[in-house]
Every structure is written in C-alpha cells, then in structure tokens.
Amino acid sequence: MKLSIVITTYNRLQLLKRAIDSAVRQTIPCEVVVADDCSSDGTQEYLNNCREKFSESGKFRFVYHRNEVNSGHAATVNAGVLNSTGDWIKFLDDDDYLAPNCLEEITRAIALRPQAVIVSCMAAQINEQEVELSRTPQLGAGLAFYTPQADIHYGMLLELLPFGTPVQVACRRDVFLQTGGWDSKLDTNCDDIDSWINLAKFGDAIFINQCLAYRTIWQGACNHKFSLSRRLNTNLVMKEKIYALVNEKHHAHIPALKDIQNYLKLHWLLVALKQKNFQSLNNIMFFSSPAIFSWQAWRLLFNALLNRRNSNSAQIQKYVLIK
Incomplete structure (x- = not known):
C-alpha cells in the first residue's frame, strides 16, 4: 500500500518548511x-x-x-489529491505537522481493517512556539479501533465520533x-467535515488513540476569518446532511432534527x-432564543459534554484493532 501526504499551502513559507520536514x-x-495556491512569498522558488x-x-x-490562479483551500486540496499517486491520502495543512511515526501507525491499522475508507488519530493543539495547549481525547x-459504516453517521450526528x-x-x-472531493462553496468553513461525511458512505472508520499530529492554534488560522454566526449556519447544514444519512438501525432512538439544531444554537x-464576542452573541441570540427554553437541547448539550469526557458509548459499535 502506498501513501501520499498532500500538503496545501498559501503564503506561509516558514510554516510550510516545518510541515514538509515532518x-x-x-x-x-x-x-x-x-499543492500551492499561487503563493507570492517565495514558496515557488523554495519548492x-x-x-x-x-x-x-x-x-x-x-x-x-x-495553481495558475489563487483558487481557495478546497480547490487546492483537490488539486493535490489529483496530482498524487498513493492508495491513501494523508492530509496536511501548511501550519500543522506530523509525528515521525504517523504513517507507520496508520498503515498498521489499515492492514488490520481493509474495509476502512477513513482514518483519524489524536492530535495535540500547540501555539506558535510549539508549546502544547491541549490534546484531543x-x-x-x-490503541486503535474501527467502527462499521452503519454506525458512523449516527456517531457523527451525536458527536461520539x-x-x-x-x-x-x-x-x-x-x-x-x-465523492467529488472538497466543496469550494464551503472553503475552510466545514469543507473538511463535509468530506468526512461523504467518505463515510463507503466503508468503515478507524480511530487511532495515539497522538500522531500537531495542529497550530494561532490568529492566522483560516477558520478565524469566519464569524461565529456563519460557522453556526454551516454547522446546521452539516448536521442536516448527516441526519439524512443515519442508518435505519438507529432511527428508533435518534433525536429530532429540531432538537439537534437547537443544541447547536446553544x-x-x-x-x-x-x-x-458580543456582536456574534447578539446575532446568534436573535434567531436562537427558542433554543434557550428547550430542555431537549440542553440535554443534548449536557450529553455532548459527557461524551467528550467519556468516549465509551454503547450506542455505536467499536471494535478494537490494536490493544
């Protein structure tokens, strides 16, 4: 099995060097x-x-x-994948980097579950000085487990996966x-989540309980350019899309879509x-006031907080690959 690391970049040469080195x-x-989105900072010469x-x-x-012209992050991801030849793609933005054994552990897990189409691992959130701030749970x-395709969208809906x-x-x-790749209409505002939703239609998922990736938290991150109200609106669209894909085995105990929407607003x-952020607070409050009085929304919020602390949910199947 051959793996390709696809690194997307735009005018971040110093950070890109770290990503390439990893x-x-x-x-x-x-x-x-x-895949370079037509950088103008010396990236072309360096590469x-x-x-x-x-x-x-x-x-x-x-x-x-x-890229011949600046085309946006999603289009650049797609171009990178098209120019790759690997059986599997490992995504990497220029401001992030990988542990040296990242691909080795991914390959090991895939070999034990060839039905998988998507793999995720733990990541450390670091600041610009590479000091660890937090770590995904x-x-x-x-050390690794898989979840069958029939359970993935339900797990994504309730944020269990x-x-x-x-x-x-x-x-x-x-x-x-x-799947058609990443959607340029979203472009750094849930374009990755939208892709994971689509990929999960085609096979199983693997989760590796090892920290194999490092994500930089800084003011230059792309998601900082979107208002919270816009991010909420995109999240609502994503949840609606996931809701329609939940396997029928979960329909008997799936929450109502309206309750999930109210939970997101909360x-x-x-x-x-x-x-x-009082401007965003006012904007969200304007059309979210019913959510405040929804006990179902508060229950979902409380459950989501519990699930982040205790990931062993009996509602979806998790099969251990590597102990």
Missing part, C-alpha cells in the same frame, strides 16, 4: 505532494529547489503542483475522488459568551 521524516516511504533536491536523493517521490478502548481536522485524517484516494451561544 513529511520527509516519516519512518516509512511515502509520496509528498505540495522548485525541494523538487530538485529530493529527486536526486531518490528516497521518495516529491511532487509540486502550483482518546476514543474508545485500545469526531474525525477532527485535516491533520488528523487520512482516506482512500479512490473513494475521495468518487453551543455557539456559549462559545460567543466564552469569547466575549
């Missing part, structure tokens, strides 16, 4: 594809030099793709292409309050 230091051979240097070493295949038992950000995720290339109200 890719070329993997403990197993891989292909490294850098052309990388291509020459790495091709001479012969250790792995290094591919550089540059362990899910289920064992959060796949996380691109740095945590790998997927089968053929399935990614079959969640983003609390986020705005925590951030002291």
Whole structure:
C-alpha cells in the first residue's frame, strides 16, 4: 500500500518548511505532494529547489503542483489529491505537522481493517512556539479501533465520533475522488467535515488513540476569518446532511432534527459568551432564543459534554484493532 501526504499551502513559507520536514521524516516511504495556491512569498522558488533536491536523493517521490490562479483551500486540496499517486491520502495543512511515526501507525491499522475508507488519530493543539495547549481525547478502548459504516453517521450526528481536522485524517484516494472531493462553496468553513461525511458512505472508520499530529492554534488560522454566526449556519447544514444519512438501525432512538439544531444554537451561544464576542452573541441570540427554553437541547448539550469526557458509548459499535 502506498501513501501520499498532500500538503496545501498559501503564503506561509516558514510554516510550510516545518510541515514538509515532518513529511520527509516519516519512518516509512511515502509520496509528498505540495499543492500551492499561487503563493507570492517565495514558496515557488523554495519548492522548485525541494523538487530538485529530493529527486536526486531518490528516497521518495516529491511532487509540486502550483495553481495558475489563487483558487481557495478546497480547490487546492483537490488539486493535490489529483496530482498524487498513493492508495491513501494523508492530509496536511501548511501550519500543522506530523509525528515521525504517523504513517507507520496508520498503515498498521489499515492492514488490520481493509474495509476502512477513513482514518483519524489524536492530535495535540500547540501555539506558535510549539508549546502544547491541549490534546484531543482518546476514543474508545485500545490503541486503535474501527467502527462499521452503519454506525458512523449516527456517531457523527451525536458527536461520539469526531474525525477532527485535516491533520488528523487520512482516506482512500479512490473513494475521495468518487465523492467529488472538497466543496469550494464551503472553503475552510466545514469543507473538511463535509468530506468526512461523504467518505463515510463507503466503508468503515478507524480511530487511532495515539497522538500522531500537531495542529497550530494561532490568529492566522483560516477558520478565524469566519464569524461565529456563519460557522453556526454551516454547522446546521452539516448536521442536516448527516441526519439524512443515519442508518435505519438507529432511527428508533435518534433525536429530532429540531432538537439537534437547537443544541447547536446553544453551543455557539456559549462559545460567543466564552469569547466575549458580543456582536456574534447578539446575532446568534436573535434567531436562537427558542433554543434557550428547550430542555431537549440542553440535554443534548449536557450529553455532548459527557461524551467528550467519556468516549465509551454503547450506542455505536467499536471494535478494537490494536490493544
């Protein structure tokens, strides 16, 4: 099985160097594809030099793709995947990086569950000085486990199975292409989550309870450019899409869509309050007041908080791969 690391970048050369370094230091051979969204900060010259240097070493295949015009993050991800040749794609944004054994552990888990189409791992959130701020929680038992396709969308709906950000995720290339790739209409506002939803239609999911990825939390992150109210609206669209895909085996105990929507409104109200973002708080409050008086919404919020602390849910099947 061949793996490709697809790195997307735009005018972040110093951060990109760290991401590339983490890719070329993997403990197993891989292909490294850098998709550049028409950067103007010297990235092109640097990557052309990388291509020459790495091709001479012969250790792995290094591919550089540059968009002719600035096309956005989603389109750049799609271009990177199209220019790759691996059986599996490991996503990596330029401001994040991977542990050296990331691909090795992913390969090990996939070999034990060939029906899988998507893999996620734990990640550490770091600041600009690479100091760890937090870490995503362990899910289920064992070092790695899989969840069958019939349970994935239900788990995503109730946030029992959060796949996380691109740095945590790998997927089968053929399935990614079959889904049509990332949606440019979303472009960094849940375009990754939308992709995970689509991928999960085609096979099982693997979760690795090891920290194999590092995500930078900083003001330059793409999701900071969206208002909280806009992020709420996109979340509502994602939940509605997931809701329609939940397997019929879960229909008897699935919450009403309206209750889930009210739960999301409560969640983003609390986020705005925590951030002291009073403009977003007023915007969300304007059309979310019924959620405040919904006991079902509060129950879902409380359950979500509990699930983040205790990931061993009996409502979905989790089968241990590696103890």
